[in-house]
Amino acid sequence: AQSVTQPDIHITVSEGASLELRCNYSYGATPYLFWYVQSPGQGLQLLLKYFSGDTLVQGIKGFEAEFKRSQSSFNLRKPSVHWSDAAEYFCAVGAGTGGFKTIFGAGTRLFVKA
Amino acid sequence: DAMVIQNPRYQVTQFGKPVTLSCSQTLNHNVMYWYQQKSSQAPKLLFHYYDKDFNNEADTPDNFQSRRPNTSFCFLDIRSPGLGDAAMYLCATSRVGQGPQPQHFGDGTRLSIL
Numbered sequence: 001a002q003s004v005t006q007p008d009i010h011i012t013v014s015e016g017a018s019l020e021l022r023c024n025y026s027y028g029a030t031p032y033l034f035w036y037v038q039s040p041g042q043g044l045q046l047l048l049k050y051f052s053g054d055t056l057v058q059g060i061k062g063f064e065a066e067f068k069r070s071q072s073s074f075n076l077r078k079p080s081v082h083w084s085d086a087a088e089y090f091c092a093v094g095a096g097t098g099g100f101k102t103i104f105g106a107g108t109r110l111f112v113k114a
Numbered sequence: 115d116a117m118v119i120q121n122p123r124y125q126v127t128q129f130g131k132p133v134t135l136s137c138s139q140t141l142n143h144n145v146m147y148w149y150q151q152k153s154s155q156a157p158k159l160l161f162h163y164y165d166k167d168f169n170n171e172a173d174t175p176d177n178f179q180s181r182r183p184n185t186s187f188c189f190l191d192i193r194s195p196g197l198g199d200a201a202m203y204l205c206a207t208s209r210v211g212q213g214p215q216p217q218h219f220g221d222g223t224r225l226s227i228l
Contacts, residue, residue: 032214043118043204043219044157051213090156094214100145100164101171102217104156 002027002095006105013081014113021076021108023091032094033074034102035065039087047089050074061085086112117141120205120220127195128228135190135223137205146188147217148180149204157204163188164210192225200227 005024013019025031032051036044048059055067065076074091091105118139127133137146145164149157161170163182177199179191192199202224206217 034216036219041221041224043120043206043221044217045219046216049216096214098164098210099214100147100162100169100208101159102214106156107154109154 004091004105006108008108010109012111016080019078019081021089023074024072025093027093034092035076036090037087083112118218118220120223124224126226130194133192137188138186139207143207144210145208147206148190151202195227197227
């Protein structure tokens, strides 16, 4: 069955420190992978996507993610976290007939301490 | 800026009283989605429209209906809201392409049931 696992419910990092959010997926075909961010009381915003090609993808706000097929992972990274990065982060895989069903992970809430 | 707009941002209704949430888009995307998101959970897809073609998720309760009168607008109707329907409702859009496409989200409508 198709699924997305984000092992960390929440993570706390210091401002300026590096960040890595973990994501593992289960999908039979070539996955279409996404990372979204959700600030409190708002909708989701796309950070980056992976469809094919270079396994290291760059996104907005200084984020990047690396696709590792052998590990079924798509971890999100940022070298230096800013206080404004505090939010909920969702990893997702596109699925379903026509690709119209997105399967989201449960999310990781990021806290940033001064 | 092209965007997805949801109205109202906050909606309060009474138990069993029908309610309609609205979504409009200026992106001219073919696909529109409705998600239900409960606190600290991932968004759950209720249904989507591909143009006028309506696609219901198998586990979406019959209490939830949708209308898409034109490309720009989509409505979510909850016929007899129960306490369990209190949630954030997110509208999203996407274009159609080769494989799953990124989705563009509105800021959501938070629904409370009295």
